[in-house]
Amino acid sequence: xxxxxxxxxxxxxxxxxxxxxxxxxxxxxxxxxxxxxxxxxxxxxxxxxxxxxxxxxxxxxxxxxxxxxxxxxxxxxxxxxxxxxxxxxxxxxxxxxxxxxxxxxxxxxxxxxxxxxxxxxxxxxxxxxxxxxxxxxxxxxxxxxxxxxxxxxxxxxxxxxxxxxxxxxxxxxxxxxxxxxxxxxxxxxxxxxxxxxxxxxxxxxxxxxxxxxxxxxxxxxxxxxxxxxxxxxxxxxxxxxxxxxxxxxxxxxxxxxxxxxxxxxxxxxxxxxxxxxxxxxxxxxx
Amino acid sequence: xxxxxxxxxxxxxxxxxxxxxxxxxxxxxxxxxxxxxxxxxxxxxxxxxxxxxxxxxxxxxxxxxxxxxxxxxxxxxxxxxxxxxxxxxxxxxxxxxxxxxxxxxxxxxxxxxxxxxxxxxxxxxxxxxxxxxxxxxxxxxxxxxxxxxxxxxxxxxxxxxxxxxxxxxxxxxxxxxxxxxxxxxxxxxxxxxxxxxxxxxxxxxxxxxxxxxxxxxxxxxxxxxxxxxxxxxxxxxxxxxxxxxxxxxxxxxxxxxxxxxxxxxxxxxxxxxxxxxxxxxxxxxxxxxxxxxxxxxxxxxxxxxxxxxxxxxxxxxxxxxxxxxxxxxxxxxxxxxxxxxxxxxxxxxxxxxxxxxxxxxxxxxxxxxxxxxxxxxxxxxxxxxxxxxxxxxxxxxxxxxxxxxxxxxxxxxxxxxxxxxxxxxxxxxxxxxxxxxxxxxxxxxxxxxxxxxxxxxxxxxxxxxxxxxxxxxxxxxxxxxxxxxxxxxxxxxxxxxxxxxxxxxxxxxxxxxxxxxx
Numbered sequence: 001x002x003x004x005x006x007x008x009x010x011x012x013x014x015x016x017x018x019x020x021x022x023x024x025x026x027x028x029x030x031x032x033x034x035x036x037x038x039x040x041x042x043x044x045x046x047x048x049x050x051x052x053x054x055x056x057x058x059x060x061x062x063x064x065x066x067x068x069x070x071x072x073x074x075x076x077x078x079x080x081x082x083x084x085x086x087x088x089x090x091x092x093x094x095x096x097x098x099x100x101x102x103x104x105x106x107x108x109x110x111x112x113x114x115x116x117x118x119x120x121x122x123x124x125x126x127x128x129x130x131x132x133x134x135x136x137x138x139x140x141x142x143x144x145x146x147x148x149x150x151x152x153x154x155x156x157x158x159x160x161x162x163x164x165x166x167x168x169x170x171x172x173x174x175x176x177x178x179x180x181x182x183x184x185x186x187x188x189x190x191x192x193x194x195x196x197x198x199x200x201x202x203x204x205x206x207x208x209x210x211x212x213x214x215x216x217x218x219x220x221x222x223x224x225x226x227x228x229x230x231x232x233x234x235x236x237x238x239x240x241x242x243x244x245x246x247x248x249x250x251x252x253x254x255x256x257x258x259x260x261x262x263x264x265x266x267x268x269x270x271x272x273x274x275x276x277x278x279x280x281x282x283x284x285x286x
Numbered sequence: 287x288x289x290x291x292x293x294x295x296x297x298x299x300x301x302x303x304x305x306x307x308x309x310x311x312x313x314x315x316x317x318x319x320x321x322x323x324x325x326x327x328x329x330x331x332x333x334x335x336x337x338x339x340x341x342x343x344x345x346x347x348x349x350x351x352x353x354x355x356x357x358x359x360x361x362x363x364x365x366x367x368x369x370x371x372x373x374x375x376x377x378x379x380x381x382x383x384x385x386x387x388x389x390x391x392x393x394x395x396x397x398x399x400x401x402x403x404x405x406x407x408x409x410x411x412x413x414x415x416x417x418x419x420x421x422x423x424x425x426x427x428x429x430x431x432x433x434x435x436x437x438x439x440x441x442x443x444x445x446x447x448x449x450x451x452x453x454x455x456x457x458x459x460x461x462x463x464x465x466x467x468x469x470x471x472x473x474x475x476x477x478x479x480x481x482x483x484x485x486x487x488x489x490x491x492x493x494x495x496x497x498x499x500x501x502x503x504x505x506x507x508x509x510x511x512x513x514x515x516x517x518x519x520x521x522x523x524x525x526x527x528x529x530x531x532x533x534x535x536x537x538x539x540x541x542x543x544x545x546x547x548x549x550x551x552x553x554x555x556x557x558x559x560x561x562x563x564x565x566x567x568x569x570x571x572x573x574x575x576x577x578x579x580x581x582x583x584x585x586x587x588x589x590x591x592x593x594x595x596x597x598x599x600x601x602x603x604x605x606x607x608x609x610x611x612x613x614x615x616x617x618x619x620x621x622x623x624x625x626x627x628x629x630x631x632x633x634x635x636x637x638x639x640x641x642x643x644x645x646x647x648x649x650x651x652x653x654x655x656x657x658x659x660x661x662x663x664x665x666x667x668x669x670x671x672x673x674x675x676x677x678x679x680x681x682x683x684x685x686x687x688x689x690x691x692x693x694x695x696x697x698x699x700x701x702x703x704x705x706x707x708x709x710x711x712x713x714x715x716x717x718x719x720x721x722x723x724x725x726x727x728x729x730x731x732x733x734x735x736x737x738x739x740x741x742x743x744x745x746x747x748x749x750x751x752x753x754x755x756x757x758x759x760x761x762x763x764x765x766x767x768x769x770x771x772x773x774x775x776x777x778x779x780x781x782x783x784x785x786x787x788x789x790x791x792x793x794x795x796x797x798x799x800x801x802x803x804x
Contacts, residue, residue: 005593010596013590013593013596014596014598016590017587017590017591017602017606020583020587020606021602021605021606023663024605024606024608024609024663024667025605025608027617027620027621027624027663028608028609028612028617028620030620030624030631031620031623089351089352089355090352092348092349092351092352093348093349093351093352093353095348096344096345096346096348096349097349100344100345102344102345102346105345106800108349109800110800112356113791113800115356115360115361117783117784117787118360118364118780118783118784119724119783120359120360120363121724121726121753122364122367122724122753122776122779122780122783123360123363123364123366123367123776124756124757124760125367125370125756125760125769125772125773125776126362126363126364126366126367126370126773127359127363128760128761129366129370129375129769130358130362130363130366133323136314136318137311137314137315138311151355151359152359154355154359155355155356155358155359155360156359156360158352158355158356158360159356159360162352187344191348212613215613216613216614216615216727218615218726218727218730218731219726219727219730219757222761223757223761233615234613234615237615237616237619238615238619238731241619241622241623242734245622245623245626249623252619252623253620256616256619256620259613259616260612260613260616260617263611263612263613264608264611264612267610267611268604268611271607271611271671
């Protein structure tokens with residue numbers, strides 16, 4: 001815009017933005033302050049604690065009743081394996097859709113588009129009953145096991161991720177593969193040696209988006225897991241504060257800080273892609 | 287077949303492991319008599335082996351693993367939900383009919399004049415089960431009870447030994463007779479022992495004797511009725527429970543097809559439909575308010591930041607998207623603490639400014655206000671990022687022409703910026719509507735859908751949206767589960783989501799994108 005902007009208006013602009021930044025930062029700083037405040041209570045907490053203490057953080061790693069460290073490890077473990085598996089499955093699935101012409105291709109694409117419309121959590125009852133029944137055959141992947149959650153997450157994101165991945169693979173020029181084919185490369189070699197390395201950026205982005213999504217997922221983990229030492233951070237933290245908030249505020253805040261930092265870092269790494277990714281995917285991060 | 291190089295061996299090995307596991311599950315399914323699932327499994331095994339062994343199925347080799355996961359964990363659960371919505375699946379109706387019948391038939395009663403048996407217990411070591419010797423109090427016949435089975439024996443049986451010669455049997459096959467004190471010690475075990483005798487069951491009566499209990503019910507398969515053997519009353523299956531003419535029902539119930547009953551209940555039973563309607567309306571209000579507030583604030587900030595001459599834009603951007611970078615489950619819980627009505631910072635600040643504190647979390651209206659505020663905090667950065675992208679694609683010429691024509695700033699916004707941004711972001715706004723329509727995390731983590739709606743028969747809260755309502759119907763502790771009704775509500779969400787998305791696809795041409803792939 002080439003409109004003339006008076007100085008007072010520039011100042012007002014900055015003032016409004018700083019006001020908004022204060023709105024953004026307030027809850028974060030508030031929790032950060034509480035996490036270092038030994039009082040561990042909501043009552044009368046000042047923004048700047050009178051003395052800094054790590055006692056809340058110590059509690060995180062020593063509490064027998066509420067094993068935060070275990071929850072955090074569970075969450076990271078589940079999200080890592082689920083994202084890795086999901087990327088592997090979607091890369092394999094997207095490749096033929098991008099490169100070959102085969103019977104059922106169009107219907108397959110249509111199915112993918114259709115299925116990714118419905119969030120997996122809508123079927124939480126059915127998924128719960130599914131694993132309840134699986135339990136009678138394979139107790140190792142039944143209710144209250146991590147594999148059940150991992151498998152659920154892997155299956156849930158295939159639709160949207162395949163769609164994204166195929167879109168990216170479509171942009172890789174075919175001439176490279178043609179050259180490799182003439183040089184005698186087999187089908188799988190072309191996929192493994194050419195397409196896969198060239199798709200690295202999108203692989204990374206999908207991995208990170210999937211990791212953040214799995215890490216933040218609540219309801220399916222809540223339905224599938226029930227013993228304290230197997231919960232994810234999302235489920236564990238909610239149960240922890242739902243019981244008694246006032247007296248646990250400090251410890252909760254410390255857990256919130258530790259739980260949020262890895263995700264903030266990951267998010268900042270891929271923020272541009274997340275927006276473009278969602279532009280084509282049509283989803284919104286939860 | 288091609289030569290057996292390394293890759294082939296690996297493939298065959300993986301396929302072999304898969305087949306081993308699959309056959310194992312097939313055997314278990316066969317033992318459980320779960321034939322429908324068994325049939326699906328067998329078809330699955332055949333397809334998977336065909337795809338990986340045939341040379342004609344090249345693309346399918348890549349697609350199959352993902353497809354299996356998608357079918358098992360998305361498509362099947364969705365279809366299964368449809369099925370559940372037509373059943374009474376839930377607390378009291380967990381078993382299938384066959385299982386429920388065998389549970390009911392396993393109920394015994396003690397006749398007024400039971401046959402009674404004196405018993406002696408024999409024990410070898412800690413591991414082996416106790417052996418019991420019964421003597422009929424009336425005719426003195428002897429019975430040996432081993433591992434739930436009864437066998438009539440004669441006094442002279444070679445297994446029964448009288449080592450002390452006092453006329454009492456004190457050893458059976460190396461098992462020593464327990465003294466009375468030992469029986470008292472083992473009473474918990476003996477109490478649990480059951481022996482079937484003809485069609486009846488023997489159970490411990492007191493420290494000296496067992497009594498014969500008779501089955502209370504018998505299922506008549508030809509007429510599909512459960513007969514009470516004491517009174518000859520008949521119980522017919524009604525909506526998943528065996529019910530007699532007086533309306534008394536037997537437990538446990540079983541799951542059964544109900545037709546449209548769940549859907550009908552949502553509409554016609556006022557104790558269910560009234561709270562459901564409130565949840566339904568609030569879900570739309572919530573989704574709409576979420577989109578409007580986040581988009582409004584996001585666009586406003588994007589316009590402020592869309593100024594090349596402004597300093598610190600990069601820093602501002604990073605600080606403003608911070609709320610979006612934190613996992614929602616964490617920030618919603620932080621806000622929950624801040625909105626705590628008695629000790630939270632929000633009310634403390636209000637009181638400090640001389641205002642009265644507000645019953646956040648306890649009053650439906652104020653909890654909704656708080657939720658919209660929290661979601662504004664969570665969601666505006668996404669809208670801001672999108673709007674910044676959209677603003678950059680608007681040509682500066684348009685504004686120059688507008689300025690020449692004497693358009694005010696407001697007019698430029700109203701007639702150039704807003705329409706162009708809306709066209710660019712329309713599909714994403716609709717997607718955001720669909721997302722917030724099912725935004726379980728914010729609603730549930732903030733206040734579990736509470737406060738409760740007064741007089742609701744189902745666990746419906748004043749801030750519950752449809753998806754959190756289905757969760758509470760299914761899994762809320764203490765209330766019992768109603769999977770059938772929950773699935774019926776889920777079906778409604780399906781249709782609304784499908785309609786919104788269909789509209790969106792038309793808008794974006796996503797379907798055309800599929801067609802282009804011909």
